[in-house]
Structures are given as structure tokens and as C-alpha cells.
Amino acid sequence: GENVEQHPSTLSVQEGDSAVIKCTYSDSASNYFPWYKQELGKRPQLIIDIRSNVGEKKDQRIAVTLNKTAKHFSLHITETQPEDSAVYFCAASPNAGGTSYGKLTFGQGTILTVHP
Amino acid sequence: DGGITQSPKYLFRKEGQNVTLSCEQNLNHDAMYWYRQDPGQGLRLIYYSQIVNDFQKGDIAEGYSVSREKKESFPLTVTSAQKNPTAFYLCASSPLRNPGANVLTFGAGSRLTVL
Numbered sequence: 001g002e003n004v005e006q007h008p009s010t011l012s013v014q015e016g017d018s019a020v021i022k023c024t025y026s027d028s029a030s031n032y033f034p035w036y037k038q039e040l041g042k043r044p045q046l047i048i049d050i051r052s053n054v055g056e057k058k059d060q061r062i063a064v065t066l067n068k069t070a071k072h073f074s075l076h077i078t079e080t081q082p083e084d085s086a087v088y089f090c091a092a093s094p095n096a097g098g099t100s101y102g103k104l105t106f107g108q109g110t111i112l113t114v115h116p
Numbered sequence: 117d118g119g120i121t122q123s124p125k126y127l128f129r130k131e132g133q134n135v136t137l138s139c140e141q142n143l144n145h146d147a148m149y150w151y152r153q154d155p156g157q158g159l160r161l162i163y164y165s166q167i168v169n170d171f172q173k174g175d176i177a178e179g180y181s182v183s184r185e186k187k188e189s190f191p192l193t194v195t196s197a198q199k200n201p202t203a204f205y206l207c208a209s210s211p212l213r214n215p216g217a218n219v220l221t222f223g224a225g226s227r228l229t230v231l
Contacts, residue, residue: 046219105161106158
């Protein structure tokens with residue numbers, strides 16, 4: 001089955017700095033890679049995702065890059081703000097048919113703290 | 117509450133007891149999932165279901181059971197066979213077709229504590 005490794009486990013930055021979180025995956029059949037943000041005491045919510053037919057996707061201060069050859073993808077947050085402080089999870093999933101369709105395997109999470 | 121409702125929010129159980137966590141969605145999503153969240157271990161998949169009356173084991177299914185008798189409902193039973201059941205449990209649902217295929221909508225979670 002799929003295995004997703006996420007690093008670092010904790011990340012501390014100053015407001016305005018950039019933050020980068022990296023994930024690797026093992027299953028070459030995976031082709032959907034979302035990122036979820038979980039604020040303290042709240043449910044995880046999707047912030048950005050990428051499918052394997054593109055190498056990069058950007059949404060305002062957030063971007064995700066994907067390298068399918070190396071089986072890794074990264075989340076980039078620019079101009080960080082205190083409200084970016086949360087736990088971030090990467091995930092991977094196959095996007096084909098069969099019983100594994102829709103099954104997301106998550107990384108271990110990164111606790112991001114943005115200091116004012 | 118975002119279209120997916122979990123209950124109860126907090127649950128205490130004595131050792132040896134089975135407990136059932138409820139999950140209901142009104143999003144008309146085909147797929148539903150149960151994840152367990154422990155500190156430092158991310159979200160681990162317990163069971164998932166793509167269609168009524170069918171479900172698949174996830175990575176940590178031992179000691180758990182589910183049913184999917186209705187599209188809207190996917191209850192999780194934590195049995196006495198689960199060795200370490202104290203955890204935060206998250207239910208989620210997603211469409212299986214675009215738009216939004218595989219995008220999970222999570223419930224608010226249920227925190228189970230075994231006394």
C-alpha cells in the first residue's frame with residue numbers, strides 16, 4: 001500500500017518568512033495530492049491540491065509543487081501570517097478505478113507556528 | 117455543521133465495552149471514511165465505503181466495525197478488541213466523480229476516552 005512521509009514534524013518561522021513542507025510517497029499509482037490544514041480544535045480543511053498532470057499549482061500565498069519522477073511534493077507558504085499557524089497534512093491517493101479509488105493516505109503532519 | 121455531523125463529540129467508555137460513533141452527511145457524497153487521529157501520527161484510515169452495503173478495510177481496521185446501510189450514514193463501532201481505543205475519530209465524505217472527486221469534507225470529530 002501507499003506510504004507517505006512528511007517533514008518536518010514542527011516548523012517555526014517569523015511572520016513574513018516563507019515556510020516549506022515536504023512529502024514523499026511510495027506508490028507510483030498515486031496521482032492526486034491534497035494538502036489539508038487543521039487549526040487547533042477544528043476539523044481538517046482542504047487548502048490546495050494537485051493532480052499529476054501538472055507540476056505546480058498556486059493559490060495566492062500558497063503553492064504546491066510535484067515531482068512524479070522523484071515521488072515527492074511540497075507545500076510553499078509565502079509571507080506567512082500568525083493565522084497560518086496550524087497543523088498541515090499532505091496526502092496521496094490513486095485516481096483510477098477499483099477499491100482503492102478515493103483512499104487518501106496521509107502524512108504524519110507538520111505543526112507550523114508563525115511568530116508575530 | 118458543514119454537511120457532515122458526528123456524534124457524540126465526547127464519549128467515555130469503560131474497558132470491555134463496545135461503543136458506536138455516529139456519522140451522517142447530507143452532501144450526497146458517494147464515499148465515506150473513518151480516520152483515527154493520534155498526536156504525531158497523522159490521520160490513519162480505519163474503514164471506507166464507496167457505495168451502500170459495501171466497505172473496505174483501511175490501514176488500522178482491527179478492533180473496529182462499520183456498516184453502510186444508507187448513503188447518508190456510516191457508523192463506526194469501536195469494539196472491546198481494540199487495544200488502544202482512546203483517540204480522536206474523524207469521519208469524512210467525498211464525491212467519487214468530478215467536480216470535487218476525492219476532496220474530503222470532515223466532520224467535527226468524536227473524542228473517545230477509555231477509563
